[in-house]
Amino acid sequence: MKIVVLIKQVPDTYGERVLSPDTGWVDRAASDRVIDEINERALEVALTYKDSAKNTEIVLVTMGPAEAKDALRKGLSMGADSAVHILDDSLEGSDALATATTLAASLKREGFDLIVTGNESTDGRGGVVPAMVAELLGVPSLSFVSSVVITDDRVSGVRSDDTQTLQVHAPLPALISITEGSPDARFPSFKGIMTAKRKPLSVLSFAELGAEHPSARSRVVSNTERPARAAGRTITDDGSAGSQLVDYLVAERLI
Amino acid sequence: MTDIVVFVETSVSGELRPSAAELLTAAARLGSPVAVVVTTAPLDASTAADLGALGAATVFNAVSRLLTTSLTGVQTAALAKAVEQFSPAAVILSNTLDGRDIAGRLSARLGAAVLLDAVDLRLDAGTIVATHSVFGGAYLTESSVDSGLAVVTVRQASIEGSAPAAAGQLTSVEIESQPLTSGVIDSIDDIVVASNRPELRGAKTVVSGGRGLGSAEKFVLVEQLADALGGAVGASRAAVDAGYIPQSHQVGQTGITVSPQLYFALGISGAIQHRAGMQTAKTIVAINKDEDAPIFEIADFGVVGDVFSVVPQLIDALNSRKP
Numbered sequence: 001m002k003i004v005v006l007i008k009q010v011p012d013t014y015g016e017r018v019l020s021p022d023t024g025w026v027d028r029a030a031s032d033r034v035i036d037e038i039n040e041r042a043l044e045v046a047l048t049y050k051d052s053a054k055n056t057e058i059v060l061v062t063m064g065p066a067e068a069k070d071a072l073r074k075g076l077s078m079g080a081d082s083a084v085h086i087l088d089d090s091l092e093g094s095d096a097l098a099t100a101t102t103l104a105a106s107l108k109r110e111g112f113d114l115i116v117t118g119n120e121s122t123d124g125r126g127g128v129v130p131a132m133v134a135e136l137l138g139v140p141s142l143s144f145v146s147s148v149v150i151t152d153d154r155v156s157g158v159r160s161d162d163t164q165t166l167q168v169h170a171p172l173p174a175l176i177s178i179t180e181g182s183p184d185a186r187f188p189s190f191k192g193i194m195t196a197k198r199k200p201l202s203v204l205s206f207a208e209l210g211a212e213h214p215s216a217r218s219r220v221v222s223n224t225e226r227p228a229r230a231a232g233r234t235i236t237d238d239g240s241a242g243s244q245l246v247d248y249l250v251a252e253r254l255i
Numbered sequence: 256m257t258d259i260v261v262f263v264e265t266s267v268s269g270e271l272r273p274s275a276a277e278l279l280t281a282a283a284r285l286g287s288p289v290a291v292v293v294t295t296a297p298l299d300a301s302t303a304a305d306l307g308a309l310g311a312a313t314v315f316n317a318v319s320r321l322l323t324t325s326l327t328g329v330q331t332a333a334l335a336k337a338v339e340q341f342s343p344a345a346v347i348l349s350n351t352l353d354g355r356d357i358a359g360r361l362s363a364r365l366g367a368a369v370l371l372d373a374v375d376l377r378l379d380a381g382t383i384v385a386t387h388s389v390f391g392g393a394y395l396t397e398s399s400v401d402s403g404l405a406v407v408t409v410r411q412a413s414i415e416g417s418a419p420a421a422a423g424q425l426t427s428v429e430i431e432s433q434p435l436t437s438g439v440i441d442s443i444d445d446i447v448v449a450s451n452r453p454e455l456r457g458a459k460t461v462v463s464g465g466r467g468l469g470s471a472e473k474f475v476l477v478e479q480l481a482d483a484l485g486g487a488v489g490a491s492r493a494a495v496d497a498g499y500i501p502q503s504h505q506v507g508q509t510g511i512t513v514s515p516q517l518y519f520a521l522g523i524s525g526a527i528q529h530r531a532g533m534q535t536a537k538t539i540v541a542i543n544k545d546e547d548a549p550i551f552e553i554a555d556f557g558v559v560g561d562v563f564s565v566v567p568q569l570i571d572a573l574n575s576r577k578p
Contacts, residue, residue: 013508013528019394038509096369097362122508123390126371128408131327131359135436142326142438143359144352156441159326161352162454162503164267167441168326174438180509181502217368218405221384222397229534229553236546237560242568245540246576248556254460254517254538255484255573 001053001152003046004110005080006103006117006133007062009071010036013122024220025093026123028065035071038118040078040185042178045116047079047186049150057081059110063091063102069201077188077196084110088206090213096124098214100132105211106204107137114155115175119144130177140170146181257286258313258341262334262348262357263306267323267445269294271305274349274411279310281376281409282347283418285383289313289341290423293333295322297427307423314423315340319430327353328437331360332430338365338404345383347376350408358406360436367404374413383407391508391531410512412457453487455504460486460517463506463533466493467522467543467562474499476566477521483573489513489533491523507532522562525550542566 011017011031018030043058050056060075060083062068072083086106094102107115115134120127127144134141145157145168155176156169170176188196206213233248235241249255259282264272275290282288290311292298298316306314317333334346334357346361348354350372362369373385383405387396399405455461462484464477474494481488489506490499506513508531518536523529525541525548533539534553541554542565551557558565 013531015527017390017393019389019396024396024398096359096371097366100359100363124371126369127355128359128362128369128371131356132363135360135363138436140326140436140438141356143356159352160446162446163272163351164446165444166326168438169441170438217401217403218370218398219401220396220398224395226393226395226535229539231552232555232557234546234551234554234557234559237558237565239564239568241542241558241560241565242570242572245556245558245565245569246572249517249540250576252538255576 001049001056001113002059002111003049003056003114003116004059004061004107004112005039005043005046005075006115007039007060007071007075008036008121009033009062009064009068010121010123017123019223021223023093024223033067033070035074036118036121038120038122038178038180041180041182042116042118043075043078043080044185045148045178045182050079059084061103061106061110062086063099072201073196074188076199076201077192078186079192082200085201085203086206086209087203090206093216094214095216095218096126096128097132098216100129100136101211101214102206102209103129104133104136105209107133109209113172114150117175117177119177119179130175134175137175139173139175141175141177142168142170143177144179145176146179148176148178148182258289258343259286260289260291260334260337260341260343260346261311262330262346262354263290263292264349264351264353265292265294267443269296271302275306276309276417277412277414278347278349278409279306280416280418281414283310284376285378286344287312288418288421289315289337289343291315291317291333291337293317293319293322293330295320298425300425303423303425308420310418310421311423312421314425316425316427317430318427321430323443324440325434326438326440327356327360328434329430330357331364332434334361335364336428343404345405345407347407347409350410354408358408362406365404367406368400370398370400370405370407373407373409376407376409388512388535391512392514392535452481453485455487455489455511455513458487458513458515460484461489461506461513461515461533462486462519462521463489463491463523464494464499464521465491465523466497468494468499471499476562479570480519480521480566483570486517491529520550520554521566523550524548525553
């Protein structure tokens, strides 16, 4: 079984994140850059399967600037076998479809039985790239699933939102996007960190994918930073905080 | 006038989801709304009339027995058919799991650009412009599509107003073949909401609890205040991770984004992850015993104190005001 896990490096959600005033794109240099947590959970799904099926090969694929290599190294140290980094300045500013087109081209080249992705990145939050990649590759997809079970020839999971809960499955080859409901990822072991440095990490330009170059057709036309919220009044409870709070709510016409 | 295709979600039994109204409202600003409804049995005339009343000029009903076994495959095929028939300027869907799944499939199938999680839509000199609230509302951006069809998803409970009533002219197609690229649905359970509380998304008042509540049993305090205020119940990720309340209540970066008139944060420290889901609330009230909790930096009214003594006081004071 060959499982490809898609990885994205994102600005750390524990710090302030910034949009570039000129382009409206994420300013990746302004924040700490980390592997998106949901991708670690996606990798954990693959690693859990590999724990029971040793002849499983796990490949990481990312598309991003030079620094994205760090996210791949982290994944390799957690237990993935190899990694592919699509690094090409011409891909800067790719929209969702251009990103999916590039990823699909690399996945076609790489080959796979199962593709595992996060349901949405913490920076873009679009959540459409997995479905696009599956469509471009002509394979079924199970999006936004948890409780994933992988067997030799199929993958299944639970897909739920606030309106319904579905039990779903797909024959392999397939793509799944997993939610936060999936288990936390393991920490890299010391041995994992040491061996990660020797694992293969190939860097590809877009030309090497042998596909037609996609161009972004959706565009940010304006971009405004909202003024930060200021703190209002803070009181310390002396037994009357409840009634003071009600007075405030009444004065503000909130109740 | 240009047609705008709207994907209307339904429950398993065929009832329209509440998002239909706001999607049709947004569509009517951009052109003539065509409501696409996918059902297992032909739509009855009264549902078509309901959609007309909500602003649909045309109701395009795709009927397929495969709807309940094919994961978003039939819906994607139905929208592709509608695009072929109506040549719309845009396809508008709700930014739900299904909506995003279908938007991604449709965009890749037709080579159409996407505009995602719009909180507002308008027409600017013939171009569709979407507004997005980025990084938990820290930025407002506007985006548009250079050329061709735009596939747009709209954040739930973000579009205000209503569309003028339209004809709701019903046309039907059947979808027979099994879409090869779909996942398979083995079973569907509609979640029946037993509570009288408003839905978290779109609620005017939201009361959220955090790790400070201490246990699932004590989390009831959050529900009591929510009921006293007629609000919805939310939670921080810490409270969800601790198992106090199901994940569907999570407010924050990786949960639901809310923008109510009044937001109560009870025993929530206010980590950036939580703030990203609620900082666009009009008024924020925070109660926390840690005076250094970052939530106080954005609270309009903060109370440093124990939630277990302040909230009961507050509920008493609220109840004593009621006639």
